[in-house]
Amino acid sequence: MNDPLQQLIEAIKVGNRKIAATATQTALDSGSSGKEVLGALSEGMDDVGKRFKANEIFVPEVLVAARAMKKSMELLEPILVKSGIKPEHTLVIGTVKGDLHDIGKNLVAMMMKGANFNVIDLGTNLPAQTILDAAIEHKADLVGLSALLTTTMPAMRETVALMNKEPHPFKIIVGGAPITQDFADDIGADGFAIDAASTVELARTLVTSS
């Protein structure tokens, strides 16, 4: 396995950040383009997402893969900036007011980064207005809201309602354990995804359809 890109893919899959960093450097040094390295990262994270969805790996394994991806991105980003390659789409994501669960939201953010979205993670316990302001400031294409408590589902509803009061250029996606497609439709969100891997698919369809 001498191909550094192949090595990078494997390193992401098992979450080895050291190999991820050296493979990224070797690939760039030996003439791979920024875009090719990015492709390898996405392929690795895609695989991680699928195995998480299939219950073959669990939260720690995804977190460690994402950390390896981050190491690689640190080396890759300056190259991408230089060559003018920017993620085409921006996701602003956060957990709604009153809710401090963030593991699922973090996984979604990481997988979306892996899928080459520009991800602005606002954190947890966010007032509706804060999310809306950030969406406008960062010219978001997508806004992602997470809620894990039945007691914070109303806060999700209020956040979507606040955003939908005025016309806006972004699509709203929602998720979290108690959220369902019905609830998403009911509160006026544009999409719902059951897990991180499906979120990537959903996001891709929503941004291409708009």
Add this chain to the structure above:
Amino acid sequence: MTGKEILLRALKCEATPRVPWVPFVGVHGGALIGVDAKDYLESTEHIVSGLKASAKRYRPDGLPVVFDLQLEAEVLGCQLAWAQETPPAVISHPLDAGYAIKALPTLSVEKGRLPLALQAIRETKKELGEEIALYGLLTGPLTLALHLRGDDVLLDMFDEEEGVVALLDYCAEIANQMVDAYLDAGIDVIAVVDPMISQIGPSHFTDWVAPRLDEVFSYVRKKGALSSLFVCGNATRNLAAMCATQCDNISVDENVDLAELAKVARAAGKSFGGNLQLTKILLLGDEADAKREVVRCLDQAGDGGGFILAPGCDLPYAVKPENLEAVAALVHDPYLIEVARNLPPKDSTDTFDDIPIPDYAAENQVLVDIVTLDSAGCAPCAYMLKAAQKAADEYGGTIDVREHKITTRDGLAYMAKLGVTAIPSICVDGRERFASIIPQRKELVACYQTAAAAK
């Protein structure tokens, strides 16, 4: 045998006259007495009143005294954010920057909310402890490690092993200090609550978490008490590994297949429980939903004992008390379980067009429909049927008394079409007159006479 004895026997997988029931009342106790989660969890008096109210309404065999997985974390330096309808949440991790475990504050029963929690245990013990077993809930090692260190603890399992080992060992020591404090205060069952176990795989569980859990479980055993491993969240993949620890009991959330757990737990000689759906059924559903849910759990748990009926995790603040009362009613009356077993499914659209009922107004005689489970097998049904027949004899006019068993399609049709609200039930000329309560002969005769006069 008291409820407490039944529960303690079931926890040890010994035979019991019925299935014991433990509603995990946490902040819901506050809702019962009209205070919010913060006021509740910060007051011995409120906690004791909440538990007394729960004992009265839900007739439990066991109760947790304080359901708050942030008690220890707060003492150890985590900041908390309070909410009105949930327990507080940890919002800062003192070990964020590294494993400076020695620099953490020491745990003592004098600190944080431990004094008020322990006092609540002592008072509840005095008030309810004869009849009801008390559960002392402590934060499991993985969840406490997450509180102290944040998500990084999961990452560190891959390349900061020493730090994680030290932290988990430390969390097990804290747990054992809580065991001492709880048992001294009068706790009967130690529940190690570790929801984060639902987020890791079996190999991480076995390598990292199980050894620390066993330190706690073996300590509890040495002290002569019982222990439960309590995991909120979907722990399906870890069930076998959880059953391989030294706990006496496994308690699981609603997303676990109870039939599967029953197999694995019984093979390992462990009692098991939990699984009643919190949100869809107990919080948002109605009493009929709650009854069906009890039947589902009992059926999936199967025969073979060692089963404890309980919710999947702590009850939501605003859970409907009538739903829990419906659960309690079934627990204490096997007959009501049989009735519930025959309830039509929730989304049934069956209109029973194939079973016509009489046009009562057009009949010359008085028609009495007794809707029962089956008078042959159910004592109250037999009494009610007999009462209706005896009253008919005494009334002496033309009258027809007929039994409809809800174990048959005919019975279900009558139940639906006459709008019967309880079983057994007496309907006179198509109207429910006596639901579940057997009337005095005089009253019933008078009712027949009125019906005849109205013709």
